[in-house]
Amino acid sequence: MFSLTLRRISAKTFIGSSVSAVNGCKYSSVPEATLDIQPCLLHKLEHGPPTQATVTREEAVKFYKDMVTIRRMETMAGSLYKSKNIRGFCHLYSGQEACCVGMEAAITPEDAVITAYRAHGWTYIRGISVLGVLAELTGRASGCAKGKGGSMHMYTKNFYGGNGIVGAQVPLGAGIAFALKYDNKPNICITLYGDGAANQGQLFEAFNMAKLWNLPCVFVCENNGYGMGTSVERASASTDYYTRGDYVPGMRVDGMDVLAVREATKFARDYALHNGPILIEAATYRYHGHSMSDPGTSYRPREEIKEIRETRDPITVFKRKITDNNLVTPEELKKIDQEIKKEIDKAAEQAKNDPEIPLEELYNNVYINPEPDFVVRGCDPSIRVVSR
Template identity: 50%
Template sequence: MPSKRGPAAASPTLEQERQAYRDMLLIRRFEEKAGQMYGMGLIGGFCHLYIGQEAVVVGMQMAAKQGDQVITGYRDHGHMLACGMDPKGVMAELTGRRGGLSKGKGGSMHMFSVEKHFYGGHGIVGAQVSLGTGLAFANRYRGNDNVSMTYFGDGAANQGQVYESFNMAELWKLPVVYVIENNRYAMGTSVSRASAQTDFSKRGISFNIPGEQVDGMDFRAVYAAAQRAIQWCRDGKGPYILEMQTYRYRGHSMSDPAKYRSKDEVQKMREERDPIEQVRRRLLDEWKVSEDELKALDARCREIVNEAAEFATHDPEPDVSELWTDILK
C-alpha cells in the first residue's frame, strides 16, 4: 500500500488556526508547569511531557467529531487537554489529589474520562493498541460511525500485539486510525538503531492497511491527514495508519537526561520547526492577527495553568477508603 499523501482535505480557517494556537499553547504551558512541579517534588512517580509534539493531537482532534474515541500511552497529558478535559482535574491527578480525574489514584500515566471519550493513558508499552482496536470493534458492532484514534510511539510500534491488532482491524474493517507518534528516540534509542523498517507508515503493508507519513510539527499537515484518515474509517474502509513525524524537546521522562542526542539538534528543531511558532507566524503574517491578541491568549493559558497548579497543590489527598474502590474482584 502507498505511504504517500492522500487526496486534498479542507484547509484550516482563521478560527481553526486561532483555536489550534490556543490549544497547543495550553498544552505547552501546562507541561512546562508540570515539569516545574515535578522538580519541586509535588508530582511523584513517572512524568512524561509532550512538549514539541502538540500539533499532532490538536490537529487530530480538530478533525474528529463528538463520539470519536481517543486512547494513548503514558505521554498523555496533551491528549487529555485536547479532548477538553479539565486542566484542574488533570493536574490534580498528577499530584495525587482527590479532585484528580482518576481520584488521585492513577497519576500521570493513568487517566480516564468516559464523558470526553478518553480511554486512558496506559503504562504498558503498546497495550493501548489492542484496546483501541477493541473500541473500534465496539463501534462496528453497534453500527455507529464513530472512529477510534489510537496513539502509540515509534518504540511501541515494534510490539507484537500491534500487528495482531492490525490483522484483526483490517480483517474486520474496523474504524480505527493508528496514529504513530514517531518522536525519533522511543525511550532513548534512535529509530535507525531500533527499527529495520523506519518508514512506519508502511508497517501495515502486509495487512493491506494504507498509511502515510505526515509532518507532525505542522498543524495544517496533521489536520489535513486526519480528515482523510478519519473519513476513510467512517466510510467503512477499515483502519488507516498515520505516521506523525514529530519530536519531543524533553527527555523520555523527567528522569531522562537525553544524552543520546545533542543540544544543538534540539535547539535547531525548536528554532526551525516548532509547531506553535509556525501557527503564530501565520496568524501574524497571513491572517493579520495582532500581537496583542496573541499575547492575551498566552496570558489566559498561563492563568488557566496557574489556577490548575494552585488547585492541585491544595486539594485534599484521597481518603484511605479509596484504596478499596474501583478494584476488580
C-alpha cells in the first residue's frame, strides 16, 4: 500500500522481489530479466498496469546511464550555481530521475510533454544534450534556447518546456492534447505538475475539459512530498492526488522505480488514446530544497533525506536489481559512471566559457516565422529593432 507521507514508507514496500546476494560470484550476463514491481493503486479503473516488468540488457544499461547522467548533471548545476556561474532560478531534479526516464521509455518522440520549472531532467531525456542544458543555465549561446530562457524555459521538438507559473502548464497540456486529437494524430500529451500545484483551480478546469472532450492527455502529478516548504499533509485536505480528477480515472505508482513508471505510462498512453484523459500520481522525492535558495532542511529532518537515499534511491535500487539479475556487471556500471563524469565535466567547462549571444540577438525569434525585417518596439518608444 502506497503512502504519500514518503518518510514513513519502508524500503520493502517499493523494492519488490529480492534476489540472493552475488558477491564473489562470476557474472555472466543474460539478455533479459523479468522483475516484480509494486502494484498501482487505482481510481475508476477495473485493472491497472502489470505487476511484473521485463527489461532487456540494453534497456537496463540505457535506463541506468540516463538516470546517472541526470543526477550528475544536476549536481553540476548546483555547483555552478554556488560558484555564481548560474544566476536566477534553479530547481534541481535529483531524486526524481526515474519519473522522466521511465515515462520517456513508454512514449514515442512524436508524443508531447509539458512540465513545470523542475525541467532539466526532462529536457535532457527529450533530446537536448548535457551541454545544451548546462549552457542554457549559464546563459551561453550554446544553450538550447541560446541562453535566453535559463532554467524555466527549455524547449525542443514536442517538448513544450518548463513553465514558471505554478500549474499554468496543465491547461496548456490539455490544449496540446486537443490539437493532437483535432489533427487525428495517434499521440498523447504528458502534462506534469507537482503536488504543490495540485490545488490550483486551473487544474480542475483542465481536467473537466479534457474529460468532456476525451482528450488524449496523461496528467502526471510528480508528488515529491513538499510544495516549496509545505508538506502534502499540511497543504491538501485530500492527499490522494490520483483520485482528484473526479471522473478522470487515475493510479498511484512508485515514482522511484523506473520500471514501475514505464509500465504505468505504457498503460496510461494506451488508455488515453482510446478513452481520453487519465491521471498518474508518481510518488517520488527530491533530495534538494525547492530551489537553490532553499536548503531544504528547515521543514524536514535530515534523517528523512538520509533514509530515502539509503532505501529508495532510484539509481541505487535499480543498480542492485540489474546486477543481482546478471543483466550487467558492477565493472560495466563503474565504467559507465566514469564516462558520464568526463562528459559532464567537459560540458560544464564549455558552459562556463562559451560566448554569450550579442545584444542584437535579444529581439530575434519573437515569432517562429516572422515577416521580413519585422520591427520590434522596445521599452523606449523611440527605439525600433529589426527582428529576424
